[in-house]
Amino acid sequence: MSRLPHPIQYQGSKRNLASRILACFPADVQTLYEPFAGSAAISIAAAAEGAAKDFAINDLNQPLVRLLQGIVENPCVIAEEYAAVWSNQGDELAQSLSHFNAVRDAFNRTHAPELLLYLLARCVKGAVRYNRQGLFNQSPDKRRKGTRPETMRRNIYGVSLLLKGRSRFLSVDYLEAIQNATASDLVYMDPPYQGVSGERDGRYLSGLDFELFAKSLAQLNERDISYIVSYDGKLGDYSYGQILPDSLELERLELVVGRSSTATLLGRNDVTIESLYLSRALVARLSKSRHRLGAHKHTASLNLFSTSHDLETLEAVY
């Protein structure tokens, strides 16, 4: 997949896994639902590959959704506003740090989308962090100034070209966001990971109730909805995330993501592995189109699954 436009720096973005996730799409997706959209990396990739006709983009983070909507529907405005905020940071480090803090204060008062775009481009690891009062409190990255306005403008226009006129935007809980999905659609879910945010209560995934999530997947099964879930993962021998119940009859694929930076620093060979779960309706849909696989737009991406285990599992799925 050629380089795709990505205006929003977002920790946990699936942009690097997009082609492998798209390899699990059936050929005939009407609407791609992305209820935990974040930076909407999968919708962007699916639009670029012609892998869905339209898009339902949702995230509980309302300013983030307003930013995505602004990028898609009013690219010119967002690009201009970003350029103004970015340019005002000046060249001196001390000045740019106090500029970041002023923008952060302004964002916490106004929730203006272009301010969030700058904060994400400039903050540590593109990681959204809020304090208990709901105020954005992430620090600036002192080593970089954030994406230059010309590059940002290209990324913004690129995403707008891909998604304009065929995307709807929502900021509600994921359960509400997927309630109108039908059997000809596909739901891609990337909920916040258990363990990553330091959340210790096993029932909750950074605010997401595990039991309720599993129940909502069972309901999607009853409605015959095709879905893909990016969920637990492994780093070396360490697993994070609760295993989804067997009763859901999901097909689990493992994607080798690569060596983690921590492992590299420690001189270890641990690789990060992420799981993808495919719903039984999706597996049935994929095997029905088996005879059409030669013509399947994404067949080439199948060999991007990087372990023999992945390939064996995929062969079983197909």
Ligand SMILES: C[S@@+](CC[C@H](N)C(=O)[O-])C[C@H]1O[C@@H](n2cnc3c(N)ncnc32)[C@H](O)[C@@H]1O
């Ligand atoms: C792992 S991130 C998704 C990253 C995304 N796949 C990407 O490529 O950028 C999870 C997202 O779920 C959102 N979220 C958390 N709880 C939610 C809920 N109950 N309903 C909808 N979205 C939620 C968070 O705001 C966050 O953006």
